[in-house]
Amino acid sequence: MSATRLLVLGIVRGYGRAHGYRIGTDLQSWDAAEWANAKWGSIYHALRALTDAGMLRDHDDVPGRTEYELTEKGEAEYLRLLREAVRRPQARPDQLGAALAMLPSLPRAEAVRLLRERLAALEEIRDKARAQLDGWVDAPHWSELYGLWEHTAAGGVEWTSGLIARLESGAYAMAGEPGSPGRPGSWYSLAGE
Structure with a gap:
């Protein structure tokens, strides 16, 4: 399983629709290149592969900028990857790091x-x-x-x-709770746009 794949799906899900640069800058701000090896090349590779696999839908509404949106298949894959990363210990910490970033889902x-x-x-x-x-x-x-x-x-x-x-004990707003960033499209306040 790729931590980058989980992170890309999670960020697109969080915003509802996101372009590659937004995804990359979010991951850079989280230092994900260090702990998940989520670098620009792997981010754009993941976007292409996930689109080709039918997990993301691409939109070219703005010339020169492609935005991505999660499909039903992508939602299922995202939740599968998230659940596996939370439940199964791995030798490398990148899977768990990606899961923690998306835990409120x-x-x-x-x-x-x-x-x-x-x-x-x-x-x-x-x-x-x-x-x-x-x-x-x-x-x-x-x-x-x-x-x-x-x-x-x-x-x-x-x-x-x-x-x-x-x-x-109630720490963190989780899916279905008020203020949770775990709902699809709920990251507008994080977008900074």
């Missing part, structure tokens, strides 16, 4: 449920790494690898537990 109860799935997977990874670390005798330096996995998963467990607690 989910209703609170669904976000908590998906995060609980993530928490269970992280606990399993942590416990498996601990068992491997405790039983490792060959090539002693490999114990550092299992130690890294254990500590990384343990940090993920702690952070995920904290996010679940924050969401359960």
Whole structure:
């Protein structure tokens, strides 16, 4: 899964209609080139690929500027990518970063449920790494690898537990709640245009 794909779909969804430069400048302002490798070339590549796949519809109403709009197929793909990124721990943090940027698209109860799935997977990874670390005798330096996995998963467990607690206590406006930026086309106040 591409974090850029999730981010592009999410930004287009957020604005209702957005042009490539708007998407790119938003991602630049979020430093997404650093944490998600969302650079100009990958953004425009994603726009073309998503349009070709029928997930975005392009509009050439303004000469020299193409605007994009999510299709029904694009909405389904966006939500699929978002849910997968929230629920499944990945070795690279870009998927989770993209999901966090778009988290208000989910209703609170669904976000908590998906995060609980993530928490269970992280606990399993942590416990498996601990068992491997405790039983490792060959090539002693490999114990550092299992130690890294254990500590990384343990940090993920702690952070995920904290996010679940924050969401359960009402932090952040989520989909269906007043003031949520998670509704399609709700980003007009963020557009700055």
